[in-house]
Structure formats: structure tokens, C-alpha cells
Amino acid sequence: MKRYLPFALLAALALTACTGKDDAASTDAPAATDTAVSEEQLMKDAAAAAAAGNDPNAVVADPAVAEAGAAPTPPLATADGPVPGLKLGVDYQLVQNGQPFEPLNGKIEVVEMFNFVCPACASFQPLIGNWKKTLPADVRFTYVPAAFGGNWDQYVRAFYASQTMGIAEKAHEKVYDAIHLEGKLKGERGEDSDAEIAAFYSQFGVDAKAFAGNMKSFAVTGKYNKAKQYFAAQSIGATPSTPTIFINGKYRVLGRSAEDRLRVADALIAFERAQASGAAAPATP
Template structure:
């Protein structure tokens, strides 16, 4: 039995060695070039495949190693992977943003870079995002136009979306936008998604800012406001909206991001990218 066991172990040793050699074989070329033995070691005559690989890999024209002896060629081969690496922090499609097929801006660009936040007053995440957006949008370059677009997902979302456009029509957005989030999510004087706020309930909130609640309610139900909300809904659908808050740049890029600050970082990069393209 001992003799058979010994023979079995001897048979398995080559398999174990191959397994342990796999990680070094898969290591990047830059790591291999860092080993002094590779740079100094000549290619044996009985390894034509390795010699062929070395012969068919050209050295970079700007690298001094291009005029060096063949022994220095392996060290020079590490340069192309390093040069081909993407620029640090550059936004990546499918990771940082979604490229919207046939995307269109919400409003005519007129030489501006458009940044849209699709939001909902009843959305808790939008309420958390709003303080960050306030500080960020106030520092945007002069060539950037920031626009709020309310999402119309039905139920209370629709009434509050119409309330946004009624407030816009009556010049109330700047004074009421943050306060409405506060009324729903902090003070809870309005229900948001916790119940049903009638148009009269919402109009009473805006009445605190010097407008006639009845006039506000009438504006909410007007043809112009309904047309604006319908346009916003159709644009959000075409843009592939999946949730709120969502940032869309120039109607082309739907920002992803892992956190709210990350979303704004990516938006900044896309704004810079679109500004540079417009300047050309």
C-alpha cells in the first residue's frame, strides 16, 4: 500500500506545480518586465515560439530601448500597456453613465450645456439629494443651464408634478422648492406617499407664499400645466428613466454613480466633455 501511495503522489506532483504556476503566467507584462532576470536573459535556441513572440513585438519608436541590444527588448515591451491605460477618472459608458439612444435635450440647447434633474417631491431620495444639488448647481459654469423636470409616475407624483409647473408659471419655484420637500419629509404637514394630498391641500401650502390658493388650484388643472407635465413624462420615458433622482446631461447621458456625490462628480466630467466638444 505504501508503495502504491508513493507512486500516486509522484503522479500528482506535475499537476500541483502547473496549478501554482498559472498566476505568474497570467500576470501583466509590466510585472514581468520588473524582474531583472527577464531583461538580461537571452532567448534559448530550443524555444522558437518564445523567440518568435519577441521578434514580432516592436519597441515603441520614442523609447531609447528601440536602439538597444536585443537583450533589452523585453523591458521595452512593458511600455505599450501603460500608455494604453484609460485616463484616470474619465467617465465610462455602462459604468458611470448610460448613453441614451437618439437622446434629445429637454429644451433647445441654444449654445448651452443642459443638465436636467428628474425628481419627485414625494421621493425621499430626492429630498436627501436636494441639499447637495443646491450647493452644486450654484457653482456650475456660465454655459450650463440647470433644469428641474418632475417625474409623473401616477398618484401623488402627478399632482405634485403639476404643482411644480403651476409654481413655475406663478414665479414661486425659487421660494418654495426646498420648503415643499421639508413640508412632506420633515414637518409632515403634507402626506406625500404616506397618503393622498388633494390639489386643495397642495394649494394651501402655496397660499403661504402670497398667492390665492384657489387661483393656484385652477392653474394646477390648466391646459398649459397639463401639457408641460405630459411633455416631461414623454421625455423621461424616451430617456429611459428608471428612478429618481436622475441627472441627464444634454439629453445624451443618463448619469449612474454609486452615491449622490459620485453622481455629481460624473455629471461634472460629462459637462466638461460636452463643453469642450462645443468649443471645437
């Protein structure tokens, strides 16, 4: 089934973002001074979770990340100067000590931090889903699910379970549909059990019991921990929110609308390509 959201809903969600289970939509503006969710509290929560050794979702915070989070500084221009045609703080932010999610290996990395429970992510998916199909061969697009706690974290595990079982691509948009259009899964409206989520994913050719077990497997837990730590590190100096696009881990895309985010992402990709080749970056409109 093709996904179409009502125009009014798309317009309303164009500049919104999800910041957590109890705050599904908030303004996605430059957030260097927004203290709704401080990085200090974020790292305290991560450390508390790690201390609970029986918690399958526990993740140990990187000491370097914790140290950086203790004294955040505003994003500054790079030594090479701002990106031509883009305005720092309006079109993009620099990520403090930002790193790519995976080794670049000659690629330009685009990461979308998302969560299936997030309504803003659901509205953004048709745009970014079509856009990523147009990316050139030197660009690697990666979905990284954000763990905000509660049912959101189950969907992080579900995403990685589907990835390890080879059904992530064909299931991706269908999960959004099930939550936000069809009501087959509760998402932000309630708590979906592992069994309910697994039963939904079984339509893509996997055994529901095996899928539910895989959600708590060692492999999925490792991927969950990596995604959670990446989100914490990349959110220092800004309120954690979804959907958020990162380019090479160095740039957090802002933009004035959902469509404008993709314009900014294209410009940052071109800038990174030019930087790698030593050529002058093309000016953006």
C-alpha cells in the same frame, strides 16, 4: 429653515432611487437589463392614458418613442469613443436617441428628473441645490418632475403651477421639507388633495384657489405632458427612476454615491464643452 437630514438617513439613501408610488427606494445601479418597469409597459400605460380623453393627465405617446421602446438596445459608446476618465455603464449610460429637454441654444443642459414625493430626491436636494449654484454661465440647470401616477402626478402639476405663478424657486426645498421633515403634506404616506397642496403653496404669496385651478390649466397640462413624455423617452433601456441627472439629454449619470453623481456630471459637462469647441476633453480623476 435650513434643511438637514440625519447622517444615517443620508447614508442609507445615497445610492437609492424612487421608481414609483409603491417602490419609493430601490438600488440605483445600471439598469439596462432591469425589467421591473419595462419600457413596453410604460408606453402601453401612456397610450391607455391618452385614450381616456376625459383624463386631464392624458398624454399621447410619441410614435418614434413607442417604436424605439419596442426593441431597445444596450447603450453603446459614441463614435468619438468613451468619455475620458469615466467608465461607460458604471459612471454613466448613453441614452438611446436621447434629446435635451429644451433647445440648447449654445448652452450645456443639466436636467434633474425628480419628484417631491421621492425620499431619495429629498436626500439629494441639499447636494444638488448647492452644486447647481456653482455651475458656470454656459450651463443651464432644469428641474423636470417625473410622473409615476397617483399623488406623484399632482406634485408634477403643483411644480408647474408654481413655475407659471413665479414661486417655483423659493418653494422648491420647502415642499420637500413639508413632506419628508415636517409632515405638513402626506406625500408617499397618503393622498394630498389639490386644495391641500394649494393651501401649502399659498404661503409664498399666491391665492390658494387660483393655484388649485392652475394645476389643471391648459398651460400646466402642456408642461405636464412634455415632462411625462420626456421621462418616458429618456427611460428607454433603463428602469425609470428618480433622482436622475441627464447631460444634454445624451448621458444618464450613474455614479457610486450621491456625491459621485456630481463628479460624473462635472466630467460630462467638461466633455460636452470640449466637444463643442473642438478641444480635447480634460481627463477626470
